[in-house]
Amino acid sequence: MRGSTWGFDQLLGQEKNIEVIKKSISKGTLAHALLITGPPGSGKSSLALLIAQALNCVQKTEAPCEACLSCRKIKEGNHADVAVVEPEERSIKIDPLREVKKRFIYYPQEQGTRVCLIEDAHCLTPAAAAALLKIVEEPPDKLVFLLTTPYPSRLPSTILSRCQHYLMQRVDDIEMEEYLREISPGAAESEIALAKNLSEGLPGRARNIILNEVWGERREIVYNVGEKLLSPEISERELLEEAKRWVEREDLAQLLEMLSHYFKDGMIWKLSKDSSQLFDKDLHEFWMKYKIDAMNLKSCLELINDTRKMLLTNVNKLLAVENLFLQIRGRIFNV
Numbered sequence: 001m002r003g004s005t006w007g008f009d010q011l012l013g014q015e016k017n018i019e020v021i022k023k024s025i026s027k028g029t030l031a032h033a034l035l036i037t038g039p040p041g042s043g044k045s046s047l048a049l050l051i052a053q054a055l056n057c058v059q060k061t062e063a064p065c066e067a068c069l070s071c072r073k074i075k076e077g078n079h080a081d082v083a084v085v086e087p088e089e090r091s092i093k094i095d096p097l098r099e100v101k102k103r104f105i106y107y108p109q110e111q112g113t114r115v116c117l118i119e120d121a122h123c124l125t126p127a128a129a130a131a132l133l134k135i136v137e138e139p140p141d142k143l144v145f146l147l148t149t150p151y152p153s154r155l156p157s158t159i160l161s162r163c164q165h166y167l168m169q170r171v172d173d174i175e176m177e178e179y180l181r182e183i184s185p186g187a188a189e190s191e192i193a194l195a196k197n198l199s200e201g202l203p204g205r206a207r208n209i210i211l212n213e214v215w216g217e218r219r220e221i222v223y224n225v226g227e228k229l230l231s232p233e234i235s236e237r238e239l240l241e242e243a244k245r246w247v248e249r250e251d252l253a254q255l256l257e258m259l260s261h262y263f264k265d266g267m268i269w270k271l272s273k274d275s276s277q278l279f280d281k282d283l284h285e286f287w288m289k290y291k292i293d294a295m296n297l298k299s300c301l302e303l304i305n306d307t308r309k310m311l312l313t314n315v316n317k318l319l320a321v322e323n324l325f326l327q328i329r330g331r332i333f334n335v
Contacts, residue, residue: 038168170201
């Protein structure tokens with residue numbers, strides 16, 4: 001979300017969704033159940049919160065003013081007619097749905113619209129999903145359910161069929177660069193470019209990258225290991241120690257993602273010698289030092305991506321990463 005604008009204008013790249021939502025609110029035709037989907041960082045929760053504000057704003061317009069008492073209460077999480085249900089220990093059980101039904105059995109306390117926001121709705125247990133279905137099949141007057149999830153296919157088809165679906169759109173490169181410069185005016189161009197590329201069009205993720213020093217730390221860790229993988233002087237024992245350090249970190253998935261970009265940049269540079277095509281443009285000087293065949297780098301990239309997929313299953317992480325580092329070394333030096 002943008003800090004210098006307000007209302008729906010805070011959301012990047014969602015003009016089409018917002019246009020439909022505004023018209024529905026102004027005409028009083030908004031569905032009683034909305035499903036907002038998109039990857040983490042796409043702004044699902046922000047859009048849901050703004051819809052809740054718009055439905056209860058005292059200005060009675062198609063967009064929230066964010067200044068009235070009702071808008072402020074919703075933003076602070078203490079509005080009597082807005083309930084937020086979130087997973088606990090990765091699931092949403094039936095009790096929170098029962099509480100919502102009990103709480104919203106009467107008309108709105110503040111003369112607006114009762115809203116139940118269910119975050120990560122794919123975490124609903126079968127019993128909770130059945131309870132929700134029973135409510136949305138015969139919805140009470142002035143009650144709207146807002147469901148957010150990156151995984152709509154995990155919801156029962158009976159619930160999906162009763163929801164109006166909004167898919168969050170990814171932000172284009174130009175708008176993303178403007179956004180990053182706005183929220184981090186002191187960032188270098190290389191940092192802006194890296195955050196834009198790593199974000200994959202997701203503003204929430206872009207904001208986290210540009211403002212969070214952890215991403216800079218990850219970058220250094222990946223580049224350090226990358227150099228070791230490409231250096232024949234580094235022993236296998238040292239590589240295995242690096243693998244152990246990586247597996248002990250909670251951000252292993254992010255490190256492997258960046259390692260993938262690292263080798264992809266190497267392959268692109270060797271093939272094109274065009275730094276403008278690189279994910280991280282600072283890397284072209286590094287790759288100039290190494291006389292490595294592009295096809296070997298492509299093979300390494302495939303190994304990394306295969307390992308990333310393996311780690312989504314029940315595998316021994318340490319063995320997987322150790323094997324990855326040793327195989328990369330073998331592909332680089334043809335051994």
